[in-house]
Amino acid sequence: MxxxxxxxxxxxxxxxxxxxxxxxxxxxxxxxxxxxxxxxxxxxxxxxxxxxxxxxxxxxxxxxxxxxxxxxxxxxxxxxxxxxxxxxxxxxxxxxxxxxxxxxxxxxxxxxxxxxxxxxxxxxxxxxxxxxxxxxxxxxxxxxxxxxxxxxxxxxxxxxxxxxxxxxxxxxxxxxxVPEADMIDPDRFIGVDLGIVNIATTSTGYCASGRGLNRHRKRQADLRRKLQAKGTRSAKRLLKKRNRREKRHAANQNHIIAKTIVTEAERTSSGISLEELKGIRQRVRLRKPQRATLHSWAFAQLGAFIVYKAKRAGVPVVFVDSAYTSQQCCECGHIEKKNRVSQVLFTCRNCWVVAHADRNASHNIARKGEAVWNAGRESRASATP
Structure with missing residues (x-):
């Protein structure tokens, strides 16, 4: 690696x-x-x-x-x-x-x-x-x-x-x-739900809030707007400097989150299950004020950090289809759009379980990851006599 x-x-x-x-x-x-x-x-x-x-x-x-x-x-x-x-x-x-x-x-x-x-x-x-x-x-x-x-x-x-x-x-x-560590045989999988309000929510209870990062980006956007309106050479130099500072800040946050998730997986002999979000910016349609937030979401960078840190620790990582993970109940499996009441609240219309929406999605991702892993690895059952 x-x-x-x-x-x-x-x-x-x-x-x-x-x-x-x-x-x-x-x-x-x-x-x-x-x-x-x-x-x-x-x-x-x-x-x-x-x-x-x-x-x-x-x-x-x-x-x-x-x-x-x-x-x-x-x-x-x-x-x-x-x-x-x-x-x-x-x-x-x-x-x-x-x-x-x-x-x-x-x-x-x-x-x-x-x-x-x-x-x-x-x-x-x-x-x-x-x-x-x-x-x-x-x-x-x-x-x-x-x-x-x-x-x-x-x-x-x-x-x-x-x-x-x-x-x-x-x-x-x-x-x-750097040589990769020997891959462990996971006892279970930790599901990781990626988002903007909460950058990462795991099925083990860890939640990385995006409030601080979003506030930092809003401050940088306001300052960038003022500097662009000024238009002087010194303003353009400061724009480049601020751009690099914002990137470094976001990358540092992703490093911290990725290290926390991988350390937990290594400690508990677990694998990591991530959503396959490739192409989400082309699929999602948002109003103009929300587009900057979506396009500054560094989910691919966070996923890459988790993958390479997991390789160094010998933790298996699988990517699963993200379809309906936020609409499916992790208890009974019922899928309905109305289950997702708000960004925070999930209420199943079948069994009436009430849960945190991101936490519910992370459990669904963990279950999908375990199914993908079991389907892909070799069977260890003894040969039929």
């Missing part, structure tokens, strides 16, 4: 300008390579290397940096073609697709640049790195990270690391290949 570890570089006054010049020079060269690829009809990486490698060397890029720049450009065009094929940029005549296909792909001056072990080395005990730059090899650049991240780097780092610049601060994002 591949995960990434982000460390913060702390270069001194002499090292920081060299890193900035390196990123700008590499991305300027990447824009030139992109123009060549666009003019020549997007050749393959080997052919693109024949047209551009010598020029990149003359521009001061090292051998590995030149190879990675060419590969970065080729990968960007591959991603563009995949998005077009999947219809993410609209149909053949759409304005967005014509704009994407009608010009070379551009790279920002601070866009990420990959480094491999030939041009980057780690000194874990000293917590420093040494990496190639256009001004030569820069050694002993301090970095900061948590103790857990340092342990993961030391034991599992493998592959490339990306150098990025964000608001004048430099980071290295390292790829780590």
């Amino acid at each position: 591949k995960i990434v570890v982000e460390v913060k570089l702390m270069p001194d006054a002499m090292q920081a300008p060299v890193l900035g010049c390196t990123l700008r020079a590499i991305n300027e060269a990447a824009n030139w390579v992109s123009a060549v690829a666009f003019e020549r009809g997007l050749p393959r990486e080997f052919e693109l290397r024949k047209y551009t490698y010598a020029e990149l060397k003359e521009r001061g890029l090292g051998a590995q940096a030149a190879q990675h720049t060419i590969k970065k450009v080729r990968d960007a065009y591959t991603t563009l073609k995949a998005n077009i094929r999947a219809g993410h940029l609209g149909g053949p005549g759409s304005k967005r697709r014509r704009r994407a296909e009608g010009k070379p792909i551009g790279f920002r001056p601070d866009a990420a640049q990959p480094y491999d072990d030939r041009c980057l080395s780690w000194q874990y005990d000293a917590k420093t790195v040494s990496l190639w730059t256009t001004g030569g090899r820069v050694k002993n650049i301090p970095f900061a990270c948590s103790a857990g991240a340092l342990k993961t780097l030391r034991e599992h780092r493998q592959g490339e690391s990306d150098l990025i610049e964000r608001d004048g601060t430099y980071y290295l994002i390292a790829t780590c290949d």
Whole structure:
């Protein structure tokens, strides 16, 4: 299982300008390579290397940096073609697709640049790195990270690391290949109902309220509206900064919720059952004031966090159909739309059980997850004589 570890570089006054010049020079060269690829009809990486490698060397890029720049450009065009094929940029005549296909792909001056072990080395005990730059090899650049991240780097780092610049601060994002734990045989399943008012409600009683996160997003939206109305350059810079801060806050909340759910499942030898919510934004029709709330709902991110944390803990995760989970009674199985009285209240019209709506749905999801797991695993019954 591949995960990434982000460390913060702390270069001194002499090292920081060299890193900035390196990123700008590499991305300027990447824009030139992109123009060549666009003019020549997007050749393959080997052919693109024949047209551009010598020029990149003359521009001061090292051998590995030149190879990675060419590969970065080729990968960007591959991603563009995949998005077009999947219809993410609209149909053949759409304005967005014509704009994407009608010009070379551009790279920002601070866009990420990959480094491999030939041009980057780690000194874990000293917590420093040494990496190639256009001004030569820069050694002993301090970095900061948590103790857990340092342990993961030391034991599992493998592959490339990306150098990025964000608001004048430099980071290295390292790829780590972490082995998955042995999968346990679950005694039961914990159902997880995902929502906006309550981010996650489990069948074991845990409920992560979304009140704080929704208030935070509303404050950010109000501030964003004022900054957009102002329209100055400093306002636009602050908009980008606020956008990243909101994303980090939401991701941190999802990490906390996912860790709590997986820890509970690991402690009780249980599996986790999640709803399959893919395509919900296309299916659901809402009034305009509610659309921003729906589209800022990070259910996919929370599900991804639960999956990868569960893999590291050896906890099985299954995805089930979300149809009628909020309308079905978890006691008698009766399905009726009127059962869902409100966002909070569930009252069965058959057996008259009264329950919390999200808690009732989580029990239905848990039962579906156990059925999916039992149907998919091998039978352990003895062979018929």
